[in-house]
Amino acid sequence: MNTPAALAELDKLQSLHPYTNLRRHEERGPVIMARGRGIHVYDVEGREYIEGLAGLWCCSLGFSNERLIAAATKQLNTLPYYHGFAHKTSDVAIEAARELLAIAPGKMARVFFGTSGSDANDTAIKLVRYYNNALGRPHKKKIIARTKGYHGVSVAAASLTGLPHLHTGFDLPGPDVLHTDCPHHWRFAQPGESEEAFAARLARSLGQLIEREGPETIAAFIAEPVMGAGGVIPPPEGYFDLVQPILKQHDILMIADEVICGFGRTGQMWGSQTYDIEPDILTCAKALTGGYVPFSATLISQRVYEPIAEQSAKIGTFGHGYTYSAHPLGAAVAIEAMKIYREVDIAARVRSLAPQLQEGLRTLAASPIVGEVRGVGLIAAVELVKNKTTRESFPPGAAIAGYFAERAHAHGLVLRALGEAVALCPPLVIEPSEIDEMLARFTRALRDTEAYAERFSK
Ligand SMILES: Cc1ncc(COP(=O)(O)O)c(C=O)c1O
Missing domain, CATH: 3.90.1150.10 (Aspartate Aminotransferase, domain 1)
Incomplete structure (x- = not known):
């Protein structure tokens, strides 16, 4: 076994660290x-x-956590790999979807499993496109995200993310992504502006953005209930109550990115419950397996599902899915994590x-x-x-x-x-x-x- 110093030297020579100044890393090491x-x-x-x-x-x-470790070990000994392509699945993937839907907020009816928050959001974007194409609305494609929002690093999810260092040097954001105001009252409110008045101003600004772009071109709005990587920013009082009617008025889907907020973090099972959000699409990952196994989920309502199912029948298949979608290891650990969340x-x-x-x-x-x-x-x-x-x-x-x-x-x-x-x-x-x-x-x-x-x- 290498000494700590030898390991550090190796890392300095061979690694490419995420979110790290790479030149500085060559000097200071891991x-x-x-x-x-x-x-x-x-x-x-x-x-x-x-x-x-x-x-x-x-x-x-x-x-x-011994229970998560035992669930993973048992699954590796039973069926270490399977997938969801072409009508196939595993018993644990079915069970994990059932458990997740049982605790999911509101109207969620269908589950697609991936392996990261980024790919869960990519899936959400693709579903939104597929949905609007199915409904004969090929121009309704733009997605509104927020400055300082964080939705991941894949080409599409990084485009949604509203942080400059995820765009600079990567030729991002890509097309069909718009950013609206960051809801940080302390930083962006005008002098003397209450949280409610600030929220109302941001809602008006969102409405104006939608009108300017043309509501017929806006497909979805994506938001973390509490912004995480943008600086832990809870919404100002009344924010989602004002935003959601505007979305409904223009038939714009609400995507709740629950990758951090999901599974109790904000004091309810979902951030959507803490802030009365009624998502049409919900993404989650991270605590879904307590972080032990890469596993994520994109949940959609039946209303979103129906046209997508029709479209797949017309095309002949729903042409989306990862080798590791519905991976049994992630599914087994997610089932156990959700059991623990319920029990405690x-x-x-x-x-x-x-x-x-x-x-x-x-x-x-x-x-x-x-x-x-x-x-x-x-x-x-x-x-x-x-x-x-x-x-x-x-x-x-x-x-x-x-x-x-x-x-x-x-x-x-x-x-x-x-x-x-x-x-x-x-x-x-x-x-x-x-x-x-x-x-x-x-x-x-x-x-x-x-x-x-x-x-x-x-
Ligand atoms: C709210 C939110 N969405 C998406 C992601 C991306 O998840 P991942 O890093 O698993 O791709 C993160 C990661 O921190 C996140 O905080």
């Missing part, structure tokens, strides 16, 4: 994790960290723990560099600012959130820097005493960052 237990992960040197982002917002049941009433658990996290973070609002503390359920972010009154940002060169994340790491807490915010999204199995410890480590990183920030105060 953080190498070796094992996990509960909410903790341990690096190859044996250092312990609280995984404050549940990996990438996904390990809701922690890093050593995961949403109720989140509701009972949320005040400790949310109020705990809000006690840090007095810090001279904390502009906003926001979040819901067990997802939260702290926005760092140079000037609390004017909300002036730190200069980009300060890399303030990156510095915070490094200090947190040094104090044994993994979190995520997103723009000028730092985000927490811990495993939902976190215990109250562990939340206290996470907050203590977070506070230590904040104090270090306050000291660092002083050099930018002039």
Whole structure:
């Protein structure tokens, strides 16, 4: 077995890391994790960290859930691979779809399985096209997403994503994608504008965009109930209540991207339930298997399904599907994860723990560099600012959130820097005493960052 130093050298020479400055990586090398237990992960040197982002917002049941491991092991020993092409499937894929539909919100009636949030959203886009072609509306194709929304990195999903670094250098976004306003009240509201008034202004702006483009050209609107990678941005009061009637009026489908919010994160099983969203299409992944197996789902209503089924009959097949669609390993682990969510009433658990996290973070609002503390359920972010009154940002060169994340790491807490915010999204199995410890480590990183920030105060 290689030593940690040898592993790091190998990684520097051979890797191409996601979301990483590749040249910087050649110099500083990797953080190498070796094992996990509960909410903790341990690096190859044996250092312990609280995984404050549940990996990438996904390990809701922690890093050593014996039931998920047993379900995976059993499935590998029984039927390690099968697929969904040409009328075939597996018993577990059928069962996973049934479990998912049983807990899905509203009108969901059909399930397509993939392996990532990105491909779930790609599938949603293709279904929207197929649906409108089936209905004889070949011009109704554009999809409206939001600035700072995150929907993945495939060519189509990255186009929907409203973050510049997913577009720059990649010739994206592609055609037929529009972006409307980011619903971040603290950052984008006008002076004195209430959340409700801000939401109303954004809804008007959406309506105007639709009118300008022509409602007959707009097929769908996609939104995360709470924006995740864009900075953990819960919607302003009344936002979805105002947006949805506009979509209905123009026969525009509502796609809820529940890849982060799904399975209890916001205190209800779905973010759509927390914010009264009635999706026509819903995508989910991540916590669907507790992050243990790549597995995702795109759910659609019967109304969306019917024309698609007709169209496939006319064409002769529904020409979409991955080798790993409905993979039995993902299906088996998803069934077990959903069983656990039901047994422990995961949403109720989140509701009972949320005040400790949310109020705990809000006690840090007095810090001279904390502009906003926001979040819901067990997802939260702290926005760092140079000037609390004017909300002036730190200069980009300060890399303030990156510095915070490094200090947190040094104090044994993994979190995520997103723009000028730092985000927490811990495993939902976190215990109250562990939340206290996470907050203590977070506070230590904040104090270090306050000291660092002083050099930018002039
Ligand atoms: C809301 C949302 N949608 C889609 C994705 C893409 O998922 P994946 O990275 O599995 O492709 C992510 C990933 O973080 C996400 O947060």
